[in-house]
Amino acid sequence: MDRKIANSCRVLIVDEQVLAQGYIKYSLEELGFKDITYVDKANAALKAIEEEHFDLIVCSYNLKKDQDGYYLYDQLKNSHALPLTTAFIFISADTNSELVHSIIELQPDDFLAKPFSVRDLDKRLGKVLKRKQALYPIYQLMDRDEYPEALEAVEDFLTNPDNAEFFPLALKTKGDLLLACGQAKQAKEFYNAIINVQPFTWARLGLVNALIKLDEDEEAEKLILQLAFKPDSQLVAYDLLYGLNVKQQDFEAALEAVLMAAEISPRNLRRHRVAINLSRLVHDYETQFEAAKRIVKFAKHSIHDQPKNYINVARAGIDYAMTADEKDTAVLVKQANEYIRQFQAAFPKSELQEQMKVINARLLYLQDEKDKARALIEQINADIPGAEDLEDLLDKAKVFHALGLHERCQKTLDEIEKRCKHDPEYGELFMRYIQQEKQEKTHILQSPKELNNNAVDYYQKGELDSALATFRQAYTLMPKNPSIALNLLQAIATKAREQGLSDGASQMVKRCIATIENGQLNEEQEARYIKVKSFLQEAV
Template identity: 65%
Template sequence: MIPQLAKETKVLIVDDQVLAKGYMKYSLEELGFSDITYVDKAQLALERIRHQHYNLIVCSYNLKRDQDGYYLYEQLKHNNELPPSTAFIFISADTTSDIVHSIVELQPDDFLAKPFTVNDLDKRLSKVLSRKKALNGVYRYMEKRQYPKALSELEQFLAEPKNSEFYPLALKTKGDLLLASGHYEQARDFFHAILNVQTFTWAQLGLVNAYIHLDEDEQAEKLVLRLAFKPECQLAAYDLLSALQIKQKDFNAALECVLVATEISPRNIRRHKTALDLSRITHDYASQFDAAKKIVKFAKDSIHDLPENYLNVARAGIDYAMTCEDDETDRLIKQANEYVKQFKAAFPKAELHEQMKVINARLLYLQDEKENAKALLEQLEEENWETDSLEALLDKAKAFHELGWFERSANIMDKIEQRCVRDEKQGSLFMQYLQQEKKEREDIKLPPKALNNKAVELFEKGDIENALVTFRQAFTVMPKNPAIALNLLQTLSKESSNDDTHPPSHRLIKACIETIENGTLTEEQEARYHRVRGILEQVS
């Protein structure tokens, strides 16, 4: 360690283990550090960082007393409270794969596994602090979001041969700045030039990003699919791939991609929220319910721990129950009620009485207590469109629609859409879901399960034309249900055998077959499926 560098470095240690703090104090003093502050809670660290600039933060990943190191770092990054000139290093005794993946995707300046020696610490800190000091001028402009000045400073830095040891980091920073500045063509050409010399992973990821923004989707897809097989950049590749699929409106593929990434690194709340949004668009009620539960689980003791998380689980459970058989519906109602209880225990002072009335009304509807559900909704105060959350308003619209108050439901949908248009922060996926939900509820008045029952009744009466219309509506809102897919496929085969001049849609048949073969059928349904496939093969 360069003595002057250690002397100039202001250090914050975040650790709640007495022995670990003692060893860290001894190690840092051995290396010449003297300006050292210790805290044992993430909240105390946050307060210090907000009032004081630190050159180095060494944080335990495994804080026990309140939120842990993961969420402290995430909060600092989310709020732009961690300047790029500050080095942030995680230390942890736990090196299981999910912990390592979580830390790697956060991209701190380094990660040091316990136990470590003074010599280990010396090597890591010397490298990190030297990099920060060398690029300090660039970082200062980045902190002020003065990207043109940062790029100019970076060009001067790269022109100096004495800085050659830091060229890889400087080049990566240049690529990041070009993307942040929206100079996508320049960024693409820059990354190409880098890759012609050496195949840095960061340059490949940057090139994919540039391709996506330049609508060069084919090149982006080819490259990102290769990167998804590399462990060191797997998560970043999955994020870029799902972004590309969302851009192309291939929401099923995007959901599959995001769910794989959540398995690799389960603590990333943003990714679970994306999974929730995508599962709603694709009508994957099971995945929606699972994502909502994971948000509650992993958001505890973090900036994401909010009362509405619990209510969103209840809402997702209700949406799921609307599509299930009675025994499954009962199980989902119990789980929804359990999360309502957890919400009340975790946030006893939260005043969300109106939202609770809507949730309870929807639960009553599921239990065939429609009049009680209506009475509960009639108790709602005059709608306050500006203060209710969008999720609360959406839930209210669903409740009114389920109980037959279609005009009131449509009015709420309109208000939500108006707010989304005004609110630039609202995600495009929510808007996509809202517009889809709005159209479907305009076109389809019956609830999901009733659609299938009505279609079966029409089919048995021989009214194939109207049965087909109703089964298609049921499949629209329940595309993952193999029984409904089979009923629709059977109706399509019946129609095609009656009228061979209008063959059924191959895309629809393919979608039905995909749902059936990815699902589970009874023995009777399996036999019926093979008969139907035979009929369709004869008429195709």
């Protein structure tokens, strides 16, 4: 360790264990560090970082008092509160696979497994702080968003042979800056040149980003799929694939990519929120429910543990129950009520009376207590309060629609769309979902179950055109429900007996068969499906 660097370095230690703090303090003082601050909570660390600049932060991954080190660092990075000039090092006694993937994802400057010696600390800190000092002027420019100037500075840095030790990091920084400056074509050429010499993972990932910006999506996807098989790039590859799928508006594929990434690193709450919005777009209510439950699970005992997490699980459970078969509805309602109970136990002083009225009205509707549901809704504020959360408004829109209050539903969705345009927190996917909801709720005035029941009535009365149109609407809202898919398939087959199978109907048949074969049918439905499928195969 360079004593001069250590003497001038301001250090923040974030650890709740007194013995660990003492050992780290002793180790750092042995290495020549003098200006050392200690905190034992993430909130205290956030306050300290906001108030003063630190050159080095040594943080325990396993904080428990308000939020752990993972969420602290994630918050610092995403709020841009941690300058690039500050070195951030995690320490932990755990080295399980989940933690390792989290570390890979967060990319701190280093990670030290406990127990470690003064010699270990000397070696690792020396390298990290030397790197930070060498690129300090470049990082300062990047922290001020002066990317063209930073790019010029890194070019100068790379022309000096004295900096050869830091060339790999400087080259990676150059690639990042080319992309940040909007020079995608130059970035592509740069990354290809690096890869031709040595196929660094960072260069291949950078090349993917350049290709996506240049709309060379096919090449980007090929490279992403290669990177998805490498442990050190798998997580980033799935995130890149998700972004590419969204760009191409293939939301089914985007959801699959996000779920793969969430499986590898489940503590990333933003990824679960993305999964919720994608699930909504593709009407995958089961996945939406599971993603909402994971947010509650992984946010628990952290600063992210909030009443709305539990409320949103109950809402997702109700959404799922609205489209599920009768035997599953009771189970889902029970689970939704359990999360409401957990919310009330965890946050007894929380005042969410209006939100609970809406949820209870939706639960009453599920139990065919429509009059009671309407009476409860009449008690809520008819106006749209300006400070109301958009998820709260969305839940209102859903109950208005279910109870036939279509004008109030559309007015509420209009308000959500208007606020979305001015609130970047909700993002493009949520906006797309709201626009989809507006369109569907304008043209489809009944609930999913009402549609299916009415379509069955039409079919039994021989009103085939009405049955087909209504089954199609039901399938639009429930594309994952095998029972609905089977009913629509049977109606298409009956129509085909009379008039043959049109091209449009053939495409719908394929979709219905995919839904059925990815789901589960009872014995009666299975027998019906075999007959219908056999006829349609002969008709094609």
